[in-house]
Amino acid sequence: MARMKFLCDADRCIECNACVTACKNEHDVPWGINRRRVVTINDGKPGERSVSMACMHCTDAPCAAVCPVDCFYTTADAVVLHSKDLCIGCGYCFYACPFGAPQYPRVGNFGTRGKMDKCTFCAAGPEEDSTEIEYAKYGANRLAEGKLPLCAEMCSTKSLLAGDGEIIAAIYKERVTQRGYGSGAWGWQTAYRETVEV
Amino acid sequence: MQDKRSRELSRRNFLRAFGGVSTTAVAAATLAPGEAHAYDPGEEETRARYRETDHIKAFYRVNSYPEKK
Numbered sequence: 478m479a480r481m482k483f484l485c486d487a488d489r490c491i492e493c494n495a496c497v498t499a500c501k502n503e504h505d506v507p508w509g510i511n512r513r514r515v516v517t518i519n520d521g522k523p524g525e526r527s528v529s530m531a532c533m534h535c536t537d538a539p540c541a542a543v544c545p546v547d548c549f550y551t552t553a554d555a556v557v558l559h560s561k562d563l564c565i566g567c568g569y570c571f572y573a574c575p576f577g578a579p580q581y582p583r584v585g586n587f588g589t590r591g592k593m594d595k596c597t598f599c600a601a602g603p604e605e606d607s608t609e610i611e612y613a614k615y616g617a618n619r620l621a622e623g624k625l626p627l628c629a630e631m632c633s634t635k636s637l638l639a640g641d642g643e644i645i646a647a648i649y650k651e652r653v654t655q656r657g658y659g660s661g662a663w664g665w666q667t668a669y670r671e672t673v674e675v
Numbered sequence: 676m677q678d679k680r681s682r683e684l685s686r687r688n689f690l691r692a693f694g695g696v697s698t699t700a701v702a703a704a705t706l707a708p709g710e711a712h713a714y715d716p717g718e719e720e721t722r723a724r725y726r727e728t729d730h731i732k733a734f735y736r737v738n739s740y741p742e743k744k
Contacts, residue, residue: 479725550716553723560716603720623728635738640731648739655740 480555481598481620482642483629484649485529488656489636492517492527496628496637500531500596503627504616510580512596513628529628529637531596532557532578540570540579554620555642556600561592561614568593598639599626 492515500506500513513531534557541549541557548563549570570579570593581590599619604611606621619627629639638645725731 478723481725550721552721554725600724603716606724618724620724623726624730625734630734638738640735641725641727644735645738648735651740 478553478555479641479643481534481600481640482555482645483531483533483598483626484638484645486636486638486649486652487526487528489634490515490527490529491634491636493633496529496632499627499631503599503619504597505612506594506616507582510582510594512578512580512594514577529632530576530578531628532574532598533576534596534598539573539575543569543573545569550603552600554598554600556598556620558597558600558602558615559593559595560603561594564592566590566592596626599624 494515497511497513497515501511504512506512513529515527515529517525517527519525534555536555538549538551538557540559541547541551544559545567546563546565548560549557550559551557566581566589568579568581568590571577571581578595579593580595581593583589583591585591597615599617600621601607601611601618602615604614607618611618617627619625624630626639629637638648
């Protein structure tokens, strides 16, 4: 059985944030929250790296382990999803997640924050596939349509990979063995020299 | 005046008596041990959606290096 995974080739990410925008647009994500973010380290210095981050759909998900209402479940594709009908917006999953994936749509009185929202690997939620009610709660269900997450599909530098973990790992391995050090892009050594310390 | 006071007193006694009984009943019902149910979305919701369509095969192809001829 295929296990769905994201893999970001940090050498190729140019921090264009198109994955973030595409995700927000595809799923009609509410104002103030992003299901995906681009994190940059060493910004403006030699060896700068950007990585596109979202829910990594952990095998033994810490969010599911701490949820007091057990609203998380893992599909046969190894995608971690949750039920917004059960979620009480307590925020435990946010503190448990090492990637900061769970987001909350509002800040209200007495610490209320609304139902948790996170990346669904474009597989939506427990409602019937590709229905209006499913879209309103979780966004588009591209996996059911035979497609992959839009963030990865429209990545202009082919940095963000998504899909069967074994296949995308093989693609990344092939890239690394072919290009060696650096991104393999033209002008890399002119920009960063060979001696750059990352 | 005396009548009014005794009437108030009796009303309060009434509420105390019945309030205490109802509170105990609610607490007993709430604290009674029940079976915990974890969320079980069912087989239909968790079945595999992923399949290698032509669309997905094209994604894998364009993300790999072109095959050497």
